[in-house]
Amino acid sequence: NAGVTQTPKFQVLKTGQSMTLQCAQDMNHNSMYWYRQDPGMGLRLIYYSASEGTTDKGEVPNGYNVSRLNKREFSLRLESAAPSQTSVYFCASSEDRGYGYTFGSGTRLTVV
Amino acid sequence: RKEVEQDPGPFNVPEGATVAFNCTYSNSASQSFFWYRQDCRKEPKLLMSVYSSGNEDGRFTAQLNRASQYISLLIRDSKLSDSATYLCVVNTGGFKTIFGAGTRLFVKA
Numbered sequence: 001n002a003g004v005t006q007t008p009k010f011q012v013l014k015t016g017q018s019m020t021l022q023c024a025q026d027m028n029h030n031s032m033y034w035y036r037q038d039p040g041m042g043l044r045l046i047y048y049s050a051s052e053g054t055t056d057k058g059e060v061p062n063g064y065n066v067s068r069l070n071k072r073e074f075s076l077r078l079e080s081a082a083p084s085q086t087s088v089y090f091c092a093s094s095e096d097r098g099y100g101y102t103f104g105s106g107t108r109l110t111v112v
Numbered sequence: 113r114k115e116v117e118q119d120p121g122p123f124n125v126p127e128g129a130t131v132a133f134n135c136t137y138s139n140s141a142s143q144s145f146f147w148y149r150q151d152c153r154k155e156p157k158l159l160m161s162v163y164s165s166g167n168e169d170g171r172f173t174a175q176l177n178r179a180s181q182y183i184s185l186l187i188r189d190s191k192l193s194d195s196a197t198y199l200c201v202v203n204t205g206g207f208k209t210i211f212g213a214g215t216r217l218f219v220k221a
Contacts, residue, residue, distance in 0.1 A: 031207070033207075035211075040120075040213060041213055042116065042199070042210065042211035042212050042213045042214070043156070043199075043211040044211075045209070048207050050207060056207070090155055090156070097203070097206055097207050098143060098144045098203050099144075100146055100158040100161060101156075101158065101209075102158070103155035103156050103157070104155060105154070105155050106154075106155050
């Protein structure tokens with residue numbers, strides 16, 4: 001019963017370093033998402049992929065890039081990490097737009 | 113004005129109590145509505161979808177009022193295990209889904 005698998009669970013980066021967050025789902029969902037969650041704020045959409053082969057910007061895309069590698073996998077890359085990117089990152093998937101989401105367990109990222 | 117607003121709480125209730133949360137949304141064209149539950153340091157999990165006719169799942173009842181643009185979640189016979197943050201989620205069309213900041217619930221023995 002894997003659902004959505006995210007790696008890593010924790011990461012500490014120095015300012016300017018790069019990293020890729022990995023996400024995979026085994027539910028044959030068409031759509032995948034990357035969100036960040038900060039204290040006192042709702043989840044904010046970084047990027048999404050409506051279907052395999054497409055990606056689009058969300059509310060807060062600056063400083064991030066994504067790749068929809070295949071139907072199962074959707075990665076998020078930070079090219080040059082900044083302290084403002086310290087957050088909890090969640091990957092999610094859904095059958096299609098307007099459907100409920102299944103979330104991964106999250107990545108706690110600290111940029112120092 | 114935020115697109116989705118929730119009372120942050122916390123709501124502190126005894127076991128067995130009935131508690132209700134409301135959530136307001138600003139976009140009258142919003143199309144689908146959900147409640148999620150998020151435990152401390154965990155991912156959000158879908159609790160229930162909210163339909164125009166209202167829907168019930170065990171001790172949980174969700175209602176949608178399109179005219180007043182709010183949705184509600186009622187929890188009856190609260191359990192200690194219901195302690196969590198409840199997120200109101202609104203899809204305004206396409207892939208634009210807005211998450212509220214959440215309402216914290218503490219159920220005490």
